[in-house]
Amino acid sequence: MKLTVLSYKGGVGKTTTSVHLAAYLSQRGKTVLLDADPNSSSLEWAEMGKLPFEVRPLEDPGKLKKFAHIVTDTPARPRNKTLRELVRESELVVVPTAPDQLSMRALLKTVEALREFLVPYYALITLIPPPPSKDGSEARKTLLEAGVPTLRSEVRRWAAFNRAALAGTTVREVRGDPRAPLAWLEYEAVGRELEWLSQG
Amino acid sequence: MKLTVLSYKGGVGKTTTSVHLAAYLSQRGKTVLLDADPNSSSLEWAEMGKLPFEVRPLEDPGKLKKFAHIVTDTPARPRNKTLRELVRESELVVVPTAPDQLSMRALLKTVEALREFLVPYYALITLIPPPPSKDGSEARKTLLEAGVPTLRSEVRRWAAFNRAALAGTTVREVRGDPRAPLAWLEYEAVGRELEWLSQG
Amino acid sequence: MKLTVLSYKGGVGKTTTSVHLAAYLSQRGKTVLLDADPNSSSLEWAEMGKLPFEVRPLEDPGKLKKFAHIVTDTPARPRNKTLRELVRESELVVVPTAPDQLSMRALLKTVEALREFLVPYYALITLIPPPPSKDGSEARKTLLEAGVPTLRSEVRRWAAFNRAALAGTTVREVRGDPRAPLAWLEYEAVGRELEWLSQG
Amino acid sequence: MKLTVLSYKGGVGKTTTSVHLAAYLSQRGKTVLLDADPNSSSLEWAEMGKLPFEVRPLEDPGKLKKFAHIVTDTPARPRNKTLRELVRESELVVVPTAPDQLSMRALLKTVEALREFLVPYYALITLIPPPPSKDGSEARKTLLEAGVPTLRSEVRRWAAFNRAALAGTTVREVRGDPRAPLAWLEYEAVGRELEWLSQG
DNA sequence: TGAGTTAGAATGGCACCACCCGTC
DNA sequence: GACGGGTGGTGCCATTCTAACTCA
Numbered sequence: 001m002k003l004t005v006l007s008y009k010g011g012v013g014k015t016t017t018s019v020h021l022a023a024y025l026s027q028r029g030k031t032v033l034l035d036a037d038p039n040s041s042s043l044e045w046a047e048m049g050k051l052p053f054e055v056r057p058l059e060d061p062g063k064l065k066k067f068a069h070i071v072t073d074t075p076a077r078p079r080n081k082t083l084r085e086l087v088r089e090s091e092l093v094v095v096p097t098a099p100d101q102l103s104m105r106a107l108l109k110t111v112e113a114l115r116e117f118l119v120p121y122y123a124l125i126t127l128i129p130p131p132p133s134k135d136g137s138e139a140r141k142t143l144l145e146a147g148v149p150t151l152r153s154e155v156r157r158w159a160a161f162n163r164a165a166l167a168g169t170t171v172r173e174v175r176g177d178p179r180a181p182l183a184w185l186e187y188e189a190v191g192r193e194l195e196w197l198s199q200g
Numbered sequence: 201m202k203l204t205v206l207s208y209k210g211g212v213g214k215t216t217t218s219v220h221l222a223a224y225l226s227q228r229g230k231t232v233l234l235d236a237d238p239n240s241s242s243l244e245w246a247e248m249g250k251l252p253f254e255v256r257p258l259e260d261p262g263k264l265k266k267f268a269h270i271v272t273d274t275p276a277r278p279r280n281k282t283l284r285e286l287v288r289e290s291e292l293v294v295v296p297t298a299p300d301q302l303s304m305r306a307l308l309k310t311v312e313a314l315r316e317f318l319v320p321y322y323a324l325i326t327l328i329p330p331p332p333s334k335d336g337s338e339a340r341k342t343l344l345e346a347g348v349p350t351l352r353s354e355v356r357r358w359a360a361f362n363r364a365a366l367a368g369t370t371v372r373e374v375r376g377d378p379r380a381p382l383a384w385l386e387y388e389a390v391g392r393e394l395e396w397l398s399q400g
Numbered sequence: 401m402k403l404t405v406l407s408y409k410g411g412v413g414k415t416t417t418s419v420h421l422a423a424y425l426s427q428r429g430k431t432v433l434l435d436a437d438p439n440s441s442s443l444e445w446a447e448m449g450k451l452p453f454e455v456r457p458l459e460d461p462g463k464l465k466k467f468a469h470i471v472t473d474t475p476a477r478p479r480n481k482t483l484r485e486l487v488r489e490s491e492l493v494v495v496p497t498a499p500d501q502l503s504m505r506a507l508l509k510t511v512e513a514l515r516e517f518l519v520p521y522y523a524l525i526t527l528i529p530p531p532p533s534k535d536g537s538e539a540r541k542t543l544l545e546a547g548v549p550t551l552r553s554e555v556r557r558w559a560a561f562n563r564a565a566l567a568g569t570t571v572r573e574v575r576g577d578p579r580a581p582l583a584w585l586e587y588e589a590v591g592r593e594l595e596w597l598s599q600g
Numbered sequence: 601m602k603l604t605v606l607s608y609k610g611g612v613g614k615t616t617t618s619v620h621l622a623a624y625l626s627q628r629g630k631t632v633l634l635d636a637d638p639n640s641s642s643l644e645w646a647e648m649g650k651l652p653f654e655v656r657p658l659e660d661p662g663k664l665k666k667f668a669h670i671v672t673d674t675p676a677r678p679r680n681k682t683l684r685e686l687v688r689e690s691e692l693v694v695v696p697t698a699p700d701q702l703s704m705r706a707l708l709k710t711v712e713a714l715r716e717f718l719v720p721y722y723a724l725i726t727l728i729p730p731p732p733s734k735d736g737s738e739a740r741k742t743l744l745e746a747g748v749p750t751l752r753s754e755v756r757r758w759a760a761f762n763r764a765a766l767a768g769t770t771v772r773e774v775r776g777d778p779r780a781p782l783a784w785l786e787y788e789a790v791g792r793e794l795e796w797l798s799q800g
Numbered sequence: 801t802g803a804g805t806t807a808g809a810a811t812g813g814c815a816c817c818a819c820c821c822g823t824c
Numbered sequence: 825g826a827c828g829g830g831t832g833g834t835g836c837c838a839t840t841c842t843a844a845c846t847c848a
Contacts, residue, residue: 011209077238102241331820357833376809477638531809731813759840
């Protein structure tokens with residue numbers, strides 16, 4: 001599968017989503033994560049520890065034939081030309097967003113830009129605060145009303161994700177945190193939903 | 201005062217910081233917030249409600265002579281040339297960061313770029329999760345060890361900030377949330393510290 | 401600083417004010433609270449828990465040389481002779497009052513008695529009910545018209561103060577009440593204003 | 601009936617209770633309120649407006665034979681000798697208290713002093729904050745456990761009482777406040793309970 | 801003019817959950 | 825590794841209080 005993770009706004013879980021979706025896909029086949037972000041977040045994540053897939057800079061991707069799955073982590077505000085190139089090669093675009101006002105606005109702009117390209121895209125609500133906050137469900141309602149195709153799976157805001165970034169691994173490998181398995185389950189659900197969408 | 205709020209990474213409270221520092225300064229004198237972000241977050245924030253200061257796009261700032269205070273909200277990843285122009289006019293640069301791994305890395309890069317310019321800059325830790333999480337204090341320690349000048353004041357992660365963005369106001373005007381006054385006090389402390397730093 | 405907290409009427413926050421101002425001053429230097437009230441409210445407050453300063457009965461104050469700050473909590477209706485002795489040693493007298501009719505009347509009498517002594521005194525409006533009640537601002541107006549020097553800082557009626565009295569601590573230490581920090585800030589503002597007045 | 605309203609602590613509704621119980625009794629027969637408080641709260645209350653009974657200073661009570669009911673409003677902290685004289689003439693002592701920590705402590709002291717005299721006394725919980733605060737019921741429980749005889753009737757903290765003090769009347773006469781009649785009902789219940797207790 | 805009604809703001813208490821830190 | 829306690833943020837409900845409006 002060729003996935004692009006894209007968002008006009010930073011801090012919405014773009015890198016975390018890229019890393020964990022790549023980790024999910026690597027269970028199915030050889031996977032590479034292409035980092036197009038000028039902050040090189042994914043590359044640095046990989047340097048810190050051990051990820052079950054390769055991470056390469058987009059500028060120097062090397063040969064990609066051997067990979068069954070390619071995930072691309074994009075810069076926060078790609079120019080239109082870059083955006084076109086990024087999207088042209090993708091089967092699917094995932095647009096993560098946090099359920100707050102500023103992120104939702106940026107999401108709508110991202111989606112508007114994506115409409116031009118004939119690529120299927122799906123919003124993914126991440127960083128959902130715990131109940132009794134209704135931010136998550138309200139964000140979903142807003143997206144529904146705006147007609148934005150949205151993944152049913154969603155990702156909560158867990159401290160385990162930060163631990164994973166600190167250790168250079170995915171939450172699946174995080175030890176000593178009883179919620180880390182839950183966090184991994186959430187991205188597994190996202191991965192399965194994406195597989196289903198790309199096959200159906 | 202001429203403030204620039206700058207960060208290489210998005211989602212670290214850059215716009216929230218810009219809006220609230222401008223609100224703080226508007227208590228002291230006529231203030232304008234220049235929005236240089238391609239997402240126009242600040243401009244949209246202002247459109248939703250009523251802020252106690254003007255917000256203008258950086259491309260079309262108009263006459264600025266009448267303003268005692270100018271705050272500039274920058275794009276997430278300005279190019280070096282843009283960065284130079286933004287910083288040249290500033291007395292002070294504030295670099296907000298969240299206390300997580302990815303944000304801290306980006307902060308260090310931001311700071312590295314700022315060292316070239318002869319402008320005083322200060323990191324501001326925002327979006328601090330509530331105790332017993334020690335993310336805030338650990339981030340501070342990391343910054344101290346890295347030799348990054350850091351504001352003693354800090355800003356916690358409050359739901360009231362999202363409410364303010366929703367209403368197009370500052371947290372000072374948010375009704376129905378008992379923690380909103382506390383949230384405002386935090387930015388007031390930041391403002392006071394910046395005033396003190398610019399005078400001393 | 402040598403502070404006396406004085407009021408002809410009870411139930412206006414005299415003991416609460418004494419305890420919290422002593423707590424504020426104990427941040428600056430070694431502080432003692434002298435309890436001159438026959439009900440020994442302050443002493444009992446201290447017995448219940450742990451205050452960051454000593455509390456002693458006025459009759460047996462012991463050696464006071466080592467203290468940088470002395471706060472005296474007076475009885476509700478001291479006789480003139482006692483009043484003179486209490487006030488003679490003070491640099492500053494704080495007269496708390498609630499914003500109701502009976503308390504305001506008693507305040508005016510207190511102030512009249514204080515005029516004889518050459519000591520600076522300031523009224524402090526406490527126990528202010530929440531908006532939309534205007535009791536607080538109306539009390540301030542009344543005091544202004546009566547020419548009573550009044551602190552700009554004021555203290556609202558919070559349940560957290562009762563919790564602090566129950567636990568034998570200050571509101572700063574009260575856990576589980578989101579408004580407790582706000583309550584503490586109010587007394588901090590009072591303390592700062594008094595410091596400023598005594599220095600200027 | 602000869603009633604004494606007594607409390608070691610101020611600000612617990614002593615004067616309000618005296619005034620309203622006297623107003624209640626004046627419906628049954630000629631009533632006088634003797635003000636023994638050095639702050640002369642009751643006298644000043646009477647001066648402001650029109651009460652349905654006479655108010656006289658205790659020092660100069662005049663002839664009292666013509667009165668069917670005598671209510672005495674005592675000073676906040678009477679000396680033992682004064683206390684004896686006040687109580688000797690009373691059929692009943694009412695000890696108002698607010699449901700907070702400091703007031704309850706003072707109440708226990710008051711009651712302890714009253715035990716020496718062979719006079720029936722009853723605690724009256726006043727100034728009860730609105731639900732969901734449980735201060736009122738908790739105070740009642742505390743008194744029950746301490747073995748203090750307590751009136752079942754109780755008085756809530758209404759803004760109307762302050763309005764009455766401002767106008768120099770009782771809450772029964774307060775206009776424009778929908779809760780004033782309720783407030784009056786509460787003191788009527790207290791009066792009826794006291795009558796029943798003095799007769800039975 | 802006066803009384804009743806409604807809307808808005810604010811407090812207090814509670815339920816729910818996440819996080820950290822002990823102990824077992 | 826599992827579990828419980830302590831701390832704290834969020835949303836909800838009941839209540840009070842004021843102001844503005846309506847009605848007689």
